Amino acid sequence: MSYQANNTKKKFNLDEYVTVNERIASFYKKFPEGRILTDIVSWQDGVIVMKATVYRDNGDIPAATGHAYEKEGSSFVNNTSYIENCESSCIGRALAVLGFEIKKSIASYEEVANAKLNQDSKETKNNNNKIVTSANKNLLLSAASKKGYTKDVFESMLEKKYNCNLSNIDMSTFNTVYSNLNKAQ
Structure with missing residues (x-):
């Protein structure tokens, strides 16, 4: 998630992102009859892809979807909780698509924190x-x-x-x- 702009690298700012639990709370406050369903799209060789579908009410028409994938062991969190991390990420993305708690990106706090840990890890390797x-x-x-x-x-x-x-x-x-x-x- 880091990117080049005018040859300067943008650092992750965790203050710009909202946690998935905050997005979920906002969603249910606005849509008390709403529901969030998750499904495993694929899961093999330690890589999982999940989809979240968000409904505003108990009807059959989805309001938004979000996808995420995680690889087991690809980060500190994913050493033990890559399935849970993936589920949170796809829910956060679906709720962001629906417009909940977006500041500067649809990425969840957890996705950015994971990316920041990976970035810090790479920077650390470069520092002996x-x-x-x-x-x-x-x-x-x-x-x-x-x-x-x-x-x-x-x-x-x-x-x-x-x-x-x-x-x-x-x-x-x-x-x-x-x-x-x-x-x-």
Whole structure:
């Protein structure tokens, strides 16, 4: 979603986008009898395509549709939740097509956040493969907290097991640690 304009790269601004849950709330406020249906269009080799159909009432005439696709493992979120992410994205796009909560794009907050994480990841790789964003650090700390680790215990584990800490962890180690923290027990 980044683009070239006059040879300058546009950065993602998450403040310009609206979350899907905000779009859904606005939709049901305006159309209390409305409904949102999702369908899997295709799903193979870790790639899913979904379609959302939005109805203003309980009739058979759709007001809008939206499509999305996600690839398993293509981002931090998609390591564990690519199906859910895809469903949210197609719903957000369908509601945006219908005119709900559009500021500057029909992309959902989640789509832009995912793209921003990917952009930050690429920028990080260009900076000696270090994690430089607070978002990545917060993802690790949140996942560690869910597993019962305090920040101090988690950082000690990083030192002992991976010979790094939150300030110097590389993307490869980050992906390994994050994946391990999110594995089912």
